[in-house]
Amino acid sequence: MRLVIIGGGISGLSLAYFLLEQRPALDILVLESEQKAGGKIWTDKIDGFLCEWGVNGFLDNRPKTLELVSKLGLTPLRSNDNARKRFIFSNGRLNLLPESPTAFLASNLLSVRGRLRILWEPFVPKWQGGDETLAHFATRRLGREAYEKLIDPMASGIFAGDPETMSLKSCFRKVYLLEQTYGSLIRGMINLQKEAKKTGRKVGAGPGGVLTSFFDGMETVIQALTAFLGERLRTGSPVVSLDRKTTSYEIFLGDGTTLSADAVVCATPAFVTSAMVKELDRELSAVLSEISYPSISVVCLGYRREKIRQNLDGFGFLVPFREGRRILGTLWDSSIFPNRAPEGYVLLRTMLGGARKSDLALEPEDTLKGIVMDELRGIMGISAEPDIARVYTHPRGIPQYTIGHEQKTARIAELCRKYKGFHVTGNAYGGIGVNDCIENSSQLAQRILQEI
Ligand SMILES: Cc1cc2nc3c(=O)[nH]c(=O)nc-3n(C[C@H](O)[C@H](O)[C@H](O)COP(=O)(O)OP(=O)(O)OC[C@H]3O[C@@H](n4cnc5c(N)ncnc54)[C@H](O)[C@@H]3O)c2cc1C
Structure with a gap:
């Protein structure tokens, strides 16, 4: 029985690991199109700076990831405690994001009217309609100002998404369930806190957890998985298409060769899987192609510390769309984790593009660098030239869970079930983060092992 996994991102690699952990003799081959595995997880080292070209870390509140990390013999690195402070750029300055309800009431980030509107939230009736956009939900429950200044930048920070099209249910399921269960977010949070006190467990509506990575960056986990798989991972092997024979699958590679497999998992982005399965199933291919991946660029700028007057004590900042700026936000990477910049230097990592400004991310590298320098001058008062600059463009970055996503994924699962031994996985379906993928x-x- 031969199983071929197409795609060597964290989804494909961890799948191979979990299968082999339980059935070491299983005949598994992972095919990765690039010369090295990792997908959106690559770490670049430049003159002592450590730049993540995509994934920056994962939250330490989901046991599977930590379990995998520990089994691989790796030491996770929690972000610095003093990097908990997050900022929102609003009214021409960086405002500390309040960390507690009392701090929130005292904060000037929202007007008095905006804060009072949030306190009205328990009196807003529960939504009885269908799939609702994040923007509609947040405005309805918390008011326009809280939506624009708090929820909108959060959507940029996690999904680089457009709240006007994002599905609340698919993007923030816990929040959706809070309203459905308790009729109000505030009431729900109070109930969860009470339960937490009783059980001693930490609960909340947000993702919770502490951002975690590795001393040498996120690629550490990819290197460990790559070493574990050895020859069972074949890089530089793009798959073009696949088809079904009576009881097996034929996999057509870019170099003109064909492989045969009894079972196949596509752990590739949905648009790639869509192209691959065109001959196998036209409808499946069509539904997969509906999941959009706007472009996003990451611009890493390294500076000698003394060039920057701004206090970098914190995580970084996000920019609400209504501010009309050209960046989504900037992470102060060297404040978050050690080993991101040489002694005496700092590293700032800025995102541009996403669902609302996808084309901007495709501008030439020099233009993007110029835009970021311009924006950092306006927002953080940095006028100095950076000592290093790196621009990473993801022409198709993060999959968007827009209205109707749940129906799409249900249909995809249903169509896949028609083909014995055929599966799709990856961050297009059941959660966009590394933790979800793992x-x-x-x-x-587990499902595959039961099927075999
Ligand atoms: C800029 C950016 C920042 C992010 N930051 C975070 C973060 O900090 N934390 C977090 O949890 N998530 C983050 N994410 C989300 C992240 O993408 C996912 O969490 C996760 O890395 C996705 O893994 P995956 O294996 O599902 O997909 P991918 O990483 O996209 O892997 C798919 C793999 O398939 C390969 N492939 C493509 N076509 C073919 C083909 N024809 N044949 C064979 N192989 C093919 C690709 O080369 C790739 O290796 C970020 C995403 C982006 C774009």
Whole structure:
């Protein structure tokens, strides 16, 4: 029985790991199109700076990831405690994001009227309609100002998304369930806190957890998985298409060769899987192609510390769309984790593009660098030239869970079930983060082992 996993991002690699952990003799081959595995997880080292070209870390509140990290013999690195402070750029300055309800009431980030509107939230009736956009939900429950200044930048920070099209249910399921269960977010939070006190467990509506990575960056986990898989991972092997024979699958590679497999998992982005399965199933291919991936660029700028007057004590800042700026936000990477910049230097990592400004991310590298320097001058008062600059463009970055996403993924799962031994996985379906990918791969491994 040969199983081929197409795509060597964290989804494909961790799936192979979970399968082999339980059945070491299983005949598994992972095919990765690039010369090295990792997908959106690559770490660049430049003159002592450590630049993440995509994924910056994962939250330490989901056991599967930490379990995997520990089994691989790796030491996770929690972000610095003093990097908990997050800022929102609003009214021409960086405002500290309040960390507690009392701090929130005292904060000037929202007007008095905006804060009072939030306190009205428990009196807003529960939504009885269908799939609702994040923008509609947040405005309805918390008011326009809280939506624009708090919720909108959060959507940029996590999904680089457009709240006007994002599905609340698919993007923030916990929040959706809070309203559905308790009729109000505030009431729900109070109830969860009470439960937490009783059980001693930490609960909340947000993702919670502490941002975690590794001393040498996120690629550490990819290197460990790559070493574990050895020859079972074949890089530089793009798959073009696949088709079904009576009881097996034929996999057509870019170099003109064909492989045969009894089972296939596509752990590739949905648009890639869509192209691959065109001959296998036209409808499946069509539904997969509906999941959009706007462009996003990451601009890393390294500076000698004394060039920057701004206090970098914190995580960084996000920019609400209504501010009309050209960046989504900037992470102060060297404040978050050690080893991101040489002694005496700092590293700032800025995102541009996303669902609302996708084309901007595709501008030439020099233009993007110029835009970021311009914006950092306006927002943080940095007028100095950076000592290093790196621009990473993801022409198709983060999959967007827009209205109707749940139906799409249900239809995709239904169509896949028509083909014995055929599965799809990855961050297009059941959660966009590294933690989701690993958890979903673990569950898929169990299903595959039962099927065999
Ligand atoms: C800029 C950016 C920042 C992010 N930051 C974070 C973060 O800090 N934390 C977090 O949790 N998540 C973050 N994410 C989300 C992140 O993408 C996912 O969490 C996760 O890395 C996705 O893994 P994956 O394996 O599902 O997909 P991918 O990483 O996209 O892997 C898919 C793999 O398939 C390969 N492939 C493509 N076509 C073919 C083909 N034809 N044949 C064979 N192989 C093919 C690709 O080369 C790739 O290796 C970020 C995403 C982006 C774009």
